[in-house]
Amino acid sequence: MGAQQSSSENDDCDPCFAFRAPFKRYANSTDPLGSPLPDTPISTRKRREFSSRYGGLEKEVSTAGQSSFYTSNANNSRTADVHEGSDAEAVLYEKYQLMEVLGVGSTSTCYRCVDKKTGAHYACKIIDKQMIEERFHGMMEQFHTEIEALRALNHPCIIQLLDVFISEQKIFIVMELMEGGELFDYVVQKGTLTEDEASNIVRKVTSAMVYMHSKNIVHRDLKPENLLLRRKPNNPQDSVDVKIIDFGLSKCMTEPVAQSFLGTRGYLAPEMLQRRDYTKAVDTWALGVIVFVLLCGCLPFDDDSATVPSDDLVRAKFVLRFPRWAKNLSPSAKDLLSHLLDVNSARRYTAEQALDHAWVTGKAAPKGNLLSSPGRIRKSPALRKGANRTPQNGGRQKISGKYCPPNRKQAANNKLSPPPRRVMARKTSI
Numbered sequence: 537m538g539a540q541q542s543s544s545e546n547d548d549c550d551p552c553f554a555f556r557a558p559f560k561r562y563a564n565s566t567d568p569l570g571s572p573l574p575d576t577p578i579s580t581r582k583r584r585e586f587s588s589r590y591g592g593l594e595k596e597v598s599t600a601g602q603s604s605f606y607t608s609n610a611n612n613s614r615t616a617d618v619h620e621g622s623d624a625e626a627v628l629y630e631k632y633q634l635m636e637v638l639g640v641g642s643t644s645t646c647y648r649c650v651d652k653k654t655g656a657h658y659a660c661k662i663i664d665k666q667m668i669e670e671r672f673h674g675m676m677e678q679f680h681t682e683i684e685a686l687r688a689l690n691h692p693c694i695i696q697l698l699d700v701f702i703s704e705q706k707i708f709i710v711m712e713l714m715e716g717g718e719l720f721d722y723v724v725q726k727g728t729l730t731e732d733e734a735s736n737i738v739r740k741v742t743s744a745m746v747y748m749h750s751k752n753i754v755h756r757d758l759k760p761e762n763l764l765l766r767r768k769p770n771n772p773q774d775s776v777d778v779k780i781i782d783f784g785l786s787k788c789m790t791e792p793v794a795q796s797f798l799g800t801r802g803y804l805a806p807e808m809l810q811r812r813d814y815t816k817a818v819d820t821w822a823l824g825v826i827v828f829v830l831l832c833g834c835l836p837f838d839d840d841s842a843t844v845p846s847d848d849l850v851r852a853k854f855v856l857r858f859p860r861w862a863k864n865l866s867p868s869a870k871d872l873l874s875h876l877l878d879v880n881s882a883r884r885y886t887a888e889q890a891l892d893h894a895w896v897t898g899k900a901a902p903k904g905n906l907l908s909s910p911g912r913i914r915k916s917p918a919l920r921k922g923a924n925r926t927p928q929n930g931g932r933q934k935i936s937g938k939y940c941p942p943n944r945k946q947a948a949n950n951k952l953s954p955p956p957r958r959v960m961a962r963k964t965s966i
Contacts, residue, residue, distance in 0.1 A: 616687050616697040624701040628708050631699070634660060643668060643675065649710060658698055659714070663707040678784035679707060685753055685783035686711075693744035695764070695781045712779075716765025719778050720913050723830070726772065729910050731866055734830050735901035737776055738823075742896055744780050745823060745887040749816045754794065757785040758822035759803050760829060761916070789816065802835050806850045806879045817881040820890060824876025831869060832862045833912025836877060854879045861908040868893075868900035 619627045635648040638659060649660040668676050686697035701708040716722065719737070723729055741763065748755065755762075758780070766777040785798055793813035805821035807814045828836040837854050845853065856877055858865060872895045878884040885893070894900035 616683075616699055618683070618687075618700045618702065620702040622704065624703040625706065625708070628660075628699075628701040628710075632658070632660065632710065643672060648713065657713050659711050661709040661711065663709070665705060665707060679709070681786060682783040683709065685786045685788070688751055688753065688788075689748060689783075691744050691747045693740045693779050694748065695779045712766065714764040714766055714779065714781070716768040716777070718761060718916055719763040719765060719776070720760045720829075721916055722765055722768060722776070723910050724913050724915050727910055728772075729830075729907045730903065731831075731869060731895075731905040731907065732898060732901045732903045733776075734827075734907065735895055735898050737778055737830065738827055739891070739896050739898065740776070740778050741780065741826070742823065742887060742891045745819055746891050748780075749819070749887050752789045753783075753786055754789055754816045755780065755783065755786050755819050755822075756799050757782060757803075758819055758826065759800050760826060763826070802838075805881065806845070806854055807881050809845055810847075810850065811844055815881060817884045817886070820876055820885055820887055821881075823887075823890065824873055827869075827876065828873055829909070829913070831865060831873075831907055831909055832859055833907075833909035834859060836873075850879055861912070864905060865907075866895070866900065866902050866905065868895040872896065 631652060632649040633652055635650060635657075638646040638648055640646075644661050644663045647660045647662065649658050650656070651658065663676075663679055665676060668679075683697070683700055686695070687700075690696075695714065696712040697709070698712070699708075699710040701710075745755075745758075762780060762782045763778055764781050766779060769776060787794055787796075793815055795813055797808060797811055799808065799818070799822075803822040803825050805814065805818040808818055825836060828834075836856060854877070856874055858870065872885075872890065872893050875885040875893070876890060890896055
């Protein structure tokens with residue numbers, strides 16, 4: 537049995553991606569949590585040490601003696617080389633020629649680079665280690681986490697890491713060049729999307745998730761902005777070459793559950809919002825949200841709670857409703873969403889179950905059934921010329937001592953009533 541569905545359609549809803557105040561710790565002395573979700577005693581939740589925060593979300597705390605991603609890729613047929621030492625930069629320039637700048641942010645600069653031997657084009661992200669430590673203390677761990685995760689993964693729908701060069705001052709990360717931009721920007725520009733086309737896209741993303749989870753890696757920040765196209769299709773009939781990027785918040789699950797509270801609002805599973813121990817099922821919840829947005833053009837829920845929600849609130853809040861413009865959505869698509877967006881993580885579909893679903897395989901995805909989502913998904917703030925982008929202004933603003941998405945300050949000063957219908961916007965992981 538999947539997520540609850542409402543018989544009434546959602547005509548006038550709050551905006552899906554409204555920016556609210558950052559999460560706060562739950563201070564009640566009582567424990568209202570008693571659902572069948574995997575339980576973590578409230579005393580343990582209250583004792584957790586938050587060594588670093590990004591807008592209220594805790595950073596992953598490394599465990600002493602915990603095995604690294606580096607030890608998990610021994611059987612990987614292709615592992616990126618890591619060159620570390622005083623000569624690392626010289627080795628980089630011996631192999632690659634840096635070309636034009638693709639993107640500039642406060643955390644890194646991304647260049648197009650060319651392999652001198654093969655002539656192949658890649659993207660080279662350059663990180664100034666000292667500047668990062670001074671301005672964004674603790675963020676270096678996210679770069680190292682991404683490097684470790686991508687070295688352990690080799691899948692056609694996951695961005696490929698080629699080389700890493702680490703000198704005393706800088707880190708150079710050479711990756712696959714993603715020239716097609718964000719998946720959802722392509723959908724908007726294309727103007728039309730059918731269910732069978734959406735099914736093909738979801739099938740590729742889900743297959744990457746199955747592979748990723750088989751390696752015991754959980755992404756924890758799956759969202760539309762982290763789905764990029766290697767190149768735009770030349771014609772509408774061509775297959776979409778979509779890939780998962782940004783493994784900075786990923787984790788190698790050496791234990792059955794994880795605890796750190798992080799990710800992106802709008803895509804956080806209920807168990808994470810409740811500060812409970814969680815499993816890889818948080819990724820399948822995020823997949824469900826992505827599929828809903830792809831099919832309907834808006835978020836299914838508003839999870840911007842300022843406090844830890846009780847079980848009753850979770851059951852009332854995460855009721856799956858479909859907007860009025862999604863009347864022609866097939867029963868099979870709705871069935872998939874009800875299983876992916878199940879508030880009970882123990883019942884929620886695994887990535888393998890999702891990949892075997894009739895809608896994802898294409899058997900039950902109606903051909904020619906046009907969706908309304910392309911006309912309701914908003915374009916990204918700026919369509920990037922190069923998809924291997926770095927966040928403008930670092931993707932964060934420091935407001936009152938906390939890191940917040942760049943547009944949260946504006947949203948905080950604009951307390952007008954929300955528009956009457958749901959719209960598609962974008963959120964930043966914090």
